[in-house]
Amino acid sequence: MRGRPHLYVSYESEQSLLPTWTQRVMVGLLVFLLVLIPLQGGIEIGDRLYQPVGFLGDNAWLKILSRVAIFGIGALGLNILTGLAGQVSLGHAFFMGIGAYTAAVLGGEVGKAHWGLGLPIWIWLPAAGLVAALVGMLVAPTAVKVRGLYLAIVTLGLVFIGEHLFRNLTSITGGSQSGRKFPSLDFRLWKEEEPFLAFTSDGPMWPVFNWLDWLFGPWINFPAEMSEEAKTYLALAALLVVVVVLAKNLQRTRIGRAFMALRDRDIAAEVMGVPDAKTKFEAFALSSFYAGIAGALLVAFIGRAIPEQFNLLLSVQFVVIVLIGGAGTVAGTLMGSVFVFVFPRLVQDFSGWLTETVESGGVIGSIADVFVSTGLDDPGLVSTLEGVSPGLNVSQLNVVIYGLLIIGFLIFEPLGLYGIWLRVRNYWKGWPFSY
């Protein structure tokens, strides 16, 4: 029945991921945009050259976006555990570490100082997830016994156990001095020299773009070469899309509904026939699987890492993403990870711009001078100078702003960014009423 968005005549339509055409078109456009971002050379339409998303195509930005994708995958995992199943966890970093070192052992270089089997990505990436999931299942029984704050403390303990283990198992992790080298993202069929798909070197386009070229070639001129960052970004973005679809789909499965029942009231859920222990097992396993994958991707993306990477701060970062984004929602979690990584960059750019303004003088310059410290004797909130100065440096400022934001969100908008979006949407949906 056209034009009746609330009329569902079948479960399929009621449960569909994108029920309306508006949503389908919007998501389609978003995915298209994601693909266009890395086209740094711009695209030629007719005689004119267009920069599709302008500044986002620059390599530094692509790195940020790649990080967003990796942390997005990990945060979706925590969202399953905390947002859907309602189990507080501070141990996410530990599971990421498990994934990372599984990847290192399976995919790392053969021989040398550390263990490594040199296997291709299609083995080590899923394996990273699976091993993390197994460890997650070992932890799950404690969640059956303890709840809330106590569970948070138990999982907090995991992080410290993990850090201790990672520091001492030097043949796997390389120890805290130098860390170790991790496998690259390149896709090999087996152990061949020349990768089947190379992500970590500049070079020609991917097959995907060959198809695009074939399809739109007559009208749009796609560039022939792409940077390493662009290719990495595309690979991670593609993975993120897959993971998002899986996470979104989980919410409408029997398991997903069981998670939510457990979150809302575990005793009530058990009365309805949701097995408590089994469901918590599943929640931990699934969440750790995502964490393992994200951990493996993260170290592969960075290339080299020390055990201390997987500390409490990393766990907290994920909690921040989920909280700022909006617990329990996929879209919110994605918004959260975009926010957490894009925001510091904006703060940095803004501080830089303020400093420039001060230097250029004028009325605006003197206003900006109140906030910026330009020298040792100039008081101000933030400083872009190297070395000692009265102001905070940019990363310190970022930490302060983070803290304020978390407090602000928890007090004023517990549903996070998603909650803000929800309110804006409901405002228009409710027109001309308010309820």
Place this chain on the structure above:
Amino acid sequence: MTATVERVDSSGAASSVKTVASRVRDWAESDPQGTAMREKDFGIWQEYGWSKLWDEIVTAGHGLLALGVDVGDVVSIHSEDRPEWVILDLATVAIRGITTGLYPTNPMAEVKYLLNDSGARVHFAEDQEQVDKVLEAEPDAFPTVTSILFVEPRGLRSYGDDRLMFWDDFMEMGRDHRKANPGAVEALMAAAEPDDVITLVYTSGTTGPPKGAMLNNKNATFAIDKIVMAEGRTRDGKSPHPDDQVLTYLPLCHVAERIFSTWHMVGAGVTLNFAESIETVQVNLREIQPTLFFAVPRIWEKIHATILIKLNDASRIKRVFNGIGLKLAGFIAADRTANKGNFTWKSRLAYAIGNPLMFRALKERVGLRRCRWAGTGAAAIAPEVLQFFMGFGVPVYELYGMTENSAVATLNHHGRVKVGTVGEPYSDIGLRLDEESGEIQTKHDGVFAGYWRLPEKTAETMTDDGWLKTGDVGVWVEDTHIKIVDRIKHIIITSGGKNISPSEIENSLKTSPYIKEAMVIGEGRKYLTALIGIELDTVGMWALRQSIPYTTYRDLSEKPEVIQMVQRLVDETNAKFARVEQIKKFRMIPKELDHEDGELTATQKVKRGAMFEMFEDLVEDLYR
């Protein structure tokens, strides 16, 4: 679009009479996959196709035969609206039986009266509540009833009465009977006569016990031709067609809902959507967005009140836009009223501004966005309420009719609307006003076959030359439209000798969202007074905002602030009427009126006689 379908008769003998049942078979043959009905089940609107519907009707018909229902036997249905209601109704007609419906709110005493008066053989009681109304009576209270069907088994498993039968078992029995006697239902259907009575519709009984009005095949055919297929009824000129959506929510035992649901479905192929319950009508309306919508004035008043309250409760910015929208709507309504319901360029311009601003969103929220025809009838409505909806572009038309003439009397056509009248008589029907009393009288094929087993009462309602006396007083407006003054019996003659129609005054009072009931009194008295009942929801909300604490309905009614507010509303109404028609005093009704307590009929009409008895002291107090 008319239901002219080439019929391939499966039973061999071509049926000469179109019945409401045979029409379903025609749809099943011409459009087997088309949707006939929807019912919401666990959040999903489950669909019934025409062929499935027809199959179930035949099976149910066989089931009735297996229960021993003969030609002319009565099957009674005591249930909320649901597919089984329609299936059993049509199955009964298919085997030439007679259906009668009971209101779900009918208390035990009335159930007993209705079943015994109609002599029902098979009784369909929806659930435990309705079954109990039969079983809790003395053992031989229902001598004619041999079977009681139920469809909601909850709570009934332990019942031992051997007349009880679960609907699924009944259908299973029907399937067995069908295998053993193929074509039996079709053969009976083919033998149908135009004079076969198909349903008894009991009058609401504001005075005396209810009477069963007999409607036959001829009446139904006439009503379908005249009302369903009326020329120039909708704004796009198209008659109802299979793409139309109807929400079925008023009791199906009432003639209006029967015509606007069942007979629209069989006659024009529209899809019936059963509302979950009367409480969810507003939600269901929004989901279905019906294209044809019929409501009684009480529902229109309720929607009107809800909209006003919600618009007023909106946030600040929205209220600014809503204020502009209401102004525009008011202008459009006035302009359309002056132009027979048509738009002029001015109102069209206002509509073009108001529509994107709020009208469209408002109609979507209320569920009337796709509505191409909306009707009101069965009681008088205040012109203000009609105009309110016209202003937003809801094509709402008032019509008039009664059970005894199959509801065929007058309607407002699109483009020839006169607000405050019930419209023009249908084409080619006999309709006249009695010269002496002004009573409306009709004569056509829709006039009923008489009251069930009451020939003398039937004779009383007919004139000597065979016209039906409707009991309503009307006047011609510009020789084309009819305006209803009131029921003859309700007209008040004051001691000063003035004739006053109370319903006009009552409806004007009820336009306010705060007033639910109003009864004007004054027969043989010096001046007019009124009993007024408040709407608990809205007045409760109002009290909350004024920080007036209250406990019960009665407590709230008697708050001086509330009485003051009602006084203001009464003054507003008085301003619209002449001096003799003004209400001098009023009293608050201390309780919510109810069907079970006998103050209202099943159709929520106030029983004036019962009210006088119940609130005698209040009335006397008014003239002290």
